[in-house]
Amino acid sequence: GTGGGEEAGAGDGGTATITVFAAASLTSSFEQVAADFEAENDGVDVQLNFAGSSDLVAQIQEGAPADVFASADEANMDKATADDLVDAPALFASNTLAIAVPPGNPAGVTSVDDLAADGLNLVLCAPEVPCGAAAEAVAEAADLDLSPVSEEQSVTDVLAKVSTGEADAGLVYVTDVIAAGDDVEGVEIPEDVNAVNLYPIATVADSEEAELAQGFVDLVLARTGQDVLADAGFAPAP
Amino acid sequence: MGVPRWLFVPALLGAAFVLLPLVAIVARTPWSRFLELITSESSQQALALSLRTSATSTAICVLLGVPMAVVLARTSFRGQGILRSLVLLPLVLPPVVGGIALLYTFGRRGLLGETFDVLGIQVAFSTTAVVLAQTFVAMPFLVVSLEGALRSAGRRYEAVAASLGARPTTVFRRVTLPLVLPGLASGAVLAFARSLGEFGATITFAGSLQGITRTLPLEIYLRRETDAEAAVALSLVLVVVAVVVIGFARQSRSAV
Amino acid sequence: MGVPRWLFVPALLGAAFVLLPLVAIVARTPWSRFLELITSESSQQALALSLRTSATSTAICVLLGVPMAVVLARTSFRGQGILRSLVLLPLVLPPVVGGIALLYTFGRRGLLGETFDVLGIQVAFSTTAVVLAQTFVAMPFLVVSLEGALRSAGRRYEAVAASLGARPTTVFRRVTLPLVLPGLASGAVLAFARSLGEFGATITFAGSLQGITRTLPLEIYLRRETDAEAAVALSLVLVVVAVVVIGFARQSRSAV
Amino acid sequence: MSLIVEASVDERGVEVALEVAKGETVALLGPNGAGKSTVLSVLAGHLVPDRGRVVLDGRVLTSQGRPGERRTQIPPHDRRVSLLAQEPLLFPHLSVLDNVAFGPRSTGAGRAAARETARQWLEEVGVADLAGRRPAEISGGQAQRAAVARALAATPSLMLLDEPMAALDVDVAPQLRQTLRRVLADRTVLLVTHDVLDALLLADRVVVLEDGAVVEHGPCAEVLSRPRSSFAARIAGLNMLRGAWRDGAVEVAYGGRSMRVEGIAADPVPGEGEEAVAVFGPSAVSVFLEAPHGSPRNAVEVTLSDLEPHGGQVRVRAGTLSADVSVRAVSELDLAPGTRGYFVVKASEVAIYRTR
Amino acid sequence: MSLIVEASVDERGVEVALEVAKGETVALLGPNGAGKSTVLSVLAGHLVPDRGRVVLDGRVLTSQGRPGERRTQIPPHDRRVSLLAQEPLLFPHLSVLDNVAFGPRSTGAGRAAARETARQWLEEVGVADLAGRRPAEISGGQAQRAAVARALAATPSLMLLDEPMAALDVDVAPQLRQTLRRVLADRTVLLVTHDVLDALLLADRVVVLEDGAVVEHGPCAEVLSRPRSSFAARIAGLNMLRGAWRDGAVEVAYGGRSMRVEGIAADPVPGEGEEAVAVFGPSAVSVFLEAPHGSPRNAVEVTLSDLEPHGGQVRVRAGTLSADVSVRAVSELDLAPGTRGYFVVKASEVAIYRTR
Ligand SMILES: Nc1ncnc2c1ncn2[C@@H]1O[C@H](COP(=O)(O)OP(=O)(O)OP(=O)(O)O)[C@@H](O)[C@H]1O
Ligand SMILES: Nc1ncnc2c1ncn2[C@@H]1O[C@H](COP(=O)(O)OP(=O)(O)OP(=O)(O)O)[C@@H](O)[C@H]1O
Numbered sequence A: 001g002t003g004g005g006e007e008a009g010a011g012d013g014g015t016a017t018i019t020v021f022a023a024a025s026l027t028s029s030f031e032q033v034a035a036d037f038e039a040e041n042d043g044v045d046v047q048l049n050f051a052g053s054s055d056l057v058a059q060i061q062e063g064a065p066a067d068v069f070a071s072a073d074e075a076n077m078d079k080a081t082a083d084d085l086v087d088a089p090a091l092f093a094s095n096t097l098a099i100a101v102p103p104g105n106p107a108g109v110t111s112v113d114d115l116a117a118d119g120l121n122l123v124l125c126a127p128e129v130p131c132g133a134a135a136e137a138v139a140e141a142a143d144l145d146l147s148p149v150s151e152e153q154s155v156t157d158v159l160a161k162v163s164t165g166e167a168d169a170g171l172v173y174v175t176d177v178i179a180a181g182d183d184v185e186g187v188e189i190p191e192d193v194n195a196v197n198l199y200p201i202a203t204v205a206d207s208e209e210a211e212l213a214q215g216f217v218d219l220v221l222a223r224t225g226q227d228v229l230a231d232a233g234f235a236p237a238p
Numbered sequence B, C: 001m002g003v004p005r006w007l008f009v010p011a012l013l014g015a016a017f018v019l020l021p022l023v024a025i026v027a028r029t030p031w032s033r034f035l036e037l038i039t040s041e042s043s044q045q046a047l048a049l050s051l052r053t054s055a056t057s058t059a060i061c062v063l064l065g066v067p068m069a070v071v072l073a074r075t076s077f078r079g080q081g082i083l084r085s086l087v088l089l090p091l092v093l094p095p096v097v098g099g100i101a102l103l104y105t106f107g108r109r110g111l112l113g114e115t116f117d118v119l120g121i122q123v124a125f126s127t128t129a130v131v132l133a134q135t136f137v138a139m140p141f142l143v144v145s146l147e148g149a150l151r152s153a154g155r156r157y158e159a160v161a162a163s164l165g166a167r168p169t170t171v172f173r174r175v176t177l178p179l180v181l182p183g184l185a186s187g188a189v190l191a192f193a194r195s196l197g198e199f200g201a202t203i204t205f206a207g208s209l210q211g212i213t214r215t216l217p218l219e220i221y222l223r224r225e226t227d228a229e230a231a232v233a234l235s236l237v238l239v240v241v242a243v244v245v246i247g248f249a250r251q252s253r254s255a256v
Numbered sequence D, E: 001m002s003l004i005v006e007a008s009v010d011e012r013g014v015e016v017a018l019e020v021a022k023g024e025t026v027a028l029l030g031p032n033g034a035g036k037s038t039v040l041s042v043l044a045g046h047l048v049p050d051r052g053r054v055v056l057d058g059r060v061l062t063s064q065g066r067p068g069e070r071r072t073q074i075p076p077h078d079r080r081v082s083l084l085a086q087e088p089l090l091f092p093h094l095s096v097l098d099n100v101a102f103g104p105r106s107t108g109a110g111r112a113a114a115r116e117t118a119r120q121w122l123e124e125v126g127v128a129d130l131a132g133r134r135p136a137e138i139s140g141g142q143a144q145r146a147a148v149a150r151a152l153a154a155t156p157s158l159m160l161l162d163e164p165m166a167a168l169d170v171d172v173a174p175q176l177r178q179t180l181r182r183v184l185a186d187r188t189v190l191l192v193t194h195d196v197l198d199a200l201l202l203a204d205r206v207v208v209l210e211d212g213a214v215v216e217h218g219p220c221a222e223v224l225s226r227p228r229s230s231f232a233a234r235i236a237g238l239n240m241l242r243g244a245w246r247d248g249a250v251e252v253a254y255g256g257r258s259m260r261v262e263g264i265a266a267d268p269v270p271g272e273g274e275e276a277v278a279v280f281g282p283s284a285v286s287v288f289l290e291a292p293h294g295s296p297r298n299a300v301e302v303t304l305s306d307l308e309p310h311g312g313q314v315r316v317r318a319g320t321l322s323a324d325v326s327v328r329a330v331s332e333l334d335l336a337p338g339t340r341g342y343f344v345v346k347a348s349e350v351a352i353y354r355t356r
């Protein structure tokens, strides 16, 4: 149903606006999807609000004018559903971890096991944030005792440490390695020890443009959206 | 003349410490893509929004901060010390916590939310919210520098003016304000600079909507998710804008 | 006496604007869990680290910033205006960008990285990095407030001292410094407060490891991911610490 | 009475009461630190006395620490009292002209009218050509004159002038004195000065302060010709010896010895044992190297401390006493600091009167 | 010569050259705004002249705008020149004692020794009891005295004193003058003053400035008895008429008319047409209501502007001239401001000499 929004409230060249709250890691993908949505729906304007998932939940809790919420993890979406702030969420993508190393891989990291090496400057996300939880899962699955020099707040912070060569290795999402281009090199983590992070999306209960909002969610779940996400390195939701 | 020679050693060290990182930024700027990066629509919008909101919040800081500084410097009442410390707090509060506090206050479920709702005013997630966030973090700068200037200017000229028959308002307008103008100007520059760089409180309280609440620092943060070099290029724009504004403020001040 | 009555209206408005968000924080603090939250080991470590690093960076700001302020206020040379604007820049730079700039400078592959490597100094991920980040963002506060104080104090007393045979160093130590002590004190308080609240540059440049680089603001951010109320409670601790430190600084200053 | 003051400022050891009639100019004299500026500060409302009351034209400006009376402290701008302080304190950001125009503007005059008034006053004090300068660009004496003009341009009910003539050159001092004499004639003024000439020419009455208290007051001529305080005697250029009236003479302790000073006792003659002063001019004093013989004379043994030229003669000082002698006498007697000798004055040249 | 100065400060219209010998005290006199403080600022090194040269004890302190000579500007602290400015400027954060001890400490004395020196100087100027106070807690005159003590406690090669006696009470002025006389005796000093007495007692020579230029200089007694500038005449209390020497008299334009003033011409007699001055004291002037007849007399028609008491007589002023007459004469002739009459002076009382 890509046509869902056509007959919706703002169909006849009006100036309807929907606001999409999306995790910062979705920035480039959702900018593309929003452009597609605007192209399909004449006169509809999509406003994108990117921030950390937990920021977004807090903002919705305080009455922010959101129509769609896309989270980078289930925990934050659960907070929103618990408060009945959103309608039933749907999973629209998944992401797995990869090892990021500086260009040239100076510490010679080639496998997960190398992460436990002595004197390696390893950076992870803190266990409190989604990518940190995933990193813990990887360590457990691979039975590694990791001692990071830093437990970062977000994937972006891990990437920054790696791309500047400050850290010898970091655990980030596959999508991040792709987005970073030449700044880092990726080392794959075998599927059996990898962790999978799921991305849920939902319409916001208070939305004044419920139909358009649902249209956007549908577009993300439809082929158009899924292709865009796949280009960025996301895997489809299970 | 008059400055001990050896002072130049730590002064140079300090200057180097502050300037080297700026040099490093310039060195890492992707000059080939620079123009394209900074002329993109979203950058332009963010820059315009930043300038507009920072100017507004600086104006509010002056309007509310000057009276606060005068009251703190020129009167004494029980609890003044605590009040002064409290007014400094936005300085120490991590900006995101400041943003949360603002949400708790002006948000729909906040302290004043209902009042505002009744009045039909939606503050959070609007350009107004950006201005409020910037004003909140920038206010202490203005108050502190101005209070210092007022204290060191002393009260002798005000006493003379009063004895010539000038009412407090006249004294304030024709003696106090002109005497502390340099202090007020540097306070305003500080407040403007702080507003221009404000990030944490804005993203938390105002969100990040292109053209409405996404100021240049927010745009930089967002770019960084996907393209660290672009973020550096935009930071350089911010730096240049700041230098121009600060330089301009200095010039027009010394022209007075 | 002497302050125009009407000034109290905007002053009150300003005070309310700054204080209401603090009230809102207090109102949302989960008092039942408060003690447990703030006495947890990680909170204690973060607080101790914050106090230690902020004190150190304030000391460095004084050591390097006082000479810079004196040179800016008491000499004139070509390019001084630009230098002054540049020194203000860390104010306007979003802290995260400041952190990146520091990485580009002191990081392993930064401008000075090799030099440091040769000297065997490892800055990154150490407490030293925290201090550097705090010093970088706090320095302009000290320089700006002190330069203002120096300018308004004027040079007349220094001229008298010189004519009594005092060498520049003596003049600096026995006349200049004591005269601007209030300005220096409020500059140091500002710098300390800014260091205490510093988040963005620290996380970007120094990382976040309990007991080593995770200061209280970083701890607050992290808590917020899982438990917003806990973050609010810790913010309150930060606020209280700041009020105590600022109040203490004021008292010991007026005792001088 | 236009002005009635009673004020105690404990910290400065000042406890003063004085009155000024409407249109009267009173000169406040006294040594450094006597409390003159303190009294002016209390009147101007810049200093709150520990106890005291200031009433101007029937309006209570200050009332402090008076049981049964409401505390009052009218703010400075509302007192209609203008103060010319010891330092010029010209507003540094205004031109000299606008400094002087400040008072008139503040009390309601339009910009043009105020400037016109200011220009006239600058003319009066002789610095009209500096009207456009900033205070930092004029000399010390010029600043002092501009400050005088500024104080005069305000038209208050009470003017307080703290040493308006200090720092003025000999050229302008008489000229300004004339100006002040004219413009102060019908104003109520309290004038602090160290110059007898100012007191004589400008004031109707003088009040002498010493150590924070009024020690003497009265019409200028009376105080200066019949001083009761040693400070008044000194500024009048008279010698004074103080003691108790006994047996038709004043018993004085001077230079460690006791002696009797005879003279013409004024009515009312002091009672036996009452405090009295013996006053005589320096020109009535002769200097001898040996103790003179011959009865109706008072002789004080002295060591000369200092000689200085004084209008064609030489003023010879010894402690608090002085004598005017001819240049010839000085060279004949070979007088110099350190010379021991006698100050001799005829009883007929000594005025004796009670101290209160 | 210990000190040789030549300095031009264009912005202030000052162009001065003067010299002071080692151990000599030179008084710098002149009307407000003449440039006295400016000269001192140049000497102290606080003001850089547009062109000029300052040499102290053979050391070039300043050399500016002199072709072929290296620019020099020794910083203030290195000049061994101490300046007592027109305002006391006591360091507000130091006690009075430490203010005075500042100079000795800065030039190497230990804390205790410096304080001891300071205490002695405070004693000298009579404010030893205020040693522990802060400058904000003392009176204007007390501050002035402390500032004098501070300047004296520094032991520079050259002392610059800008009106050290202003704001002092009659009590302390003579006492301080004695102190200065003693301590300045063997120092090299440049002293700005408005008071002739200071010049006479403290200075070996005077230099008179007018409008930024030296108009006259010489030993005190000579300048004051034979003034060549009108300012010197006024401070010496003498009348001066200036004109061209023609036919054995000075042709003067006064009050719009031309007239001839006769007198005793001093050697060297002025050449025909050369500028000359006629000088006479006020006591030599008689006042008449009608033009007097009888030949060897000079008569000037005047309108009285002002009368004031002057040491037992009355000083009658008319424009720039003045006469001292008895009180009886005033009442007999009914003299008052506005009275028209004649100032008459015998030729034998008039000194005539060339102006250069
Ligand atoms: N900072 C300045 N800028 C420009 N002109 C000035 C400045 N200070 C003083 N002047 C002018 O320079 C001239 C000389 O001033 P100076 O202070 O040397 O006079 P002075 O002889 O010390 O007078 P006074 O007896 O009043 O102290 C005056 O005409 C004055 O107006
Ligand atoms: N702010 C102050 N705090 C405490 N004592 C002060 C203060 N100002 C002045 N005094 C003291 O109070 C006394 C009176 O001072 P005041 O200034 O009234 O004297 P004055 O008569 O004006 O003297 P002068 O002729 O020197 O100006 C002096 O002993 C002085 O030391």
Ligand code: MOO
Pocket (backbone or CB within 6 Å): A023, A024, A025, A051, A052, A053, A054, A071, A072, A073, A129, A130, A154, A155
């Ligand atoms: O919601 Mo995030 O930005 O992937 O932590």
Ligand SMILES: [Mg+2]
Pocket (backbone or CB within 6 Å): D036, D037, D038, D086, D162, E139, E140, E141
């Ligand atoms: Mg006084």
Ligand SMILES: [Mg+2]
Pocket (backbone or CB within 6 Å): D139, D140, D141, E036, E037, E038, E086, E162
């Ligand atoms: Mg001067």
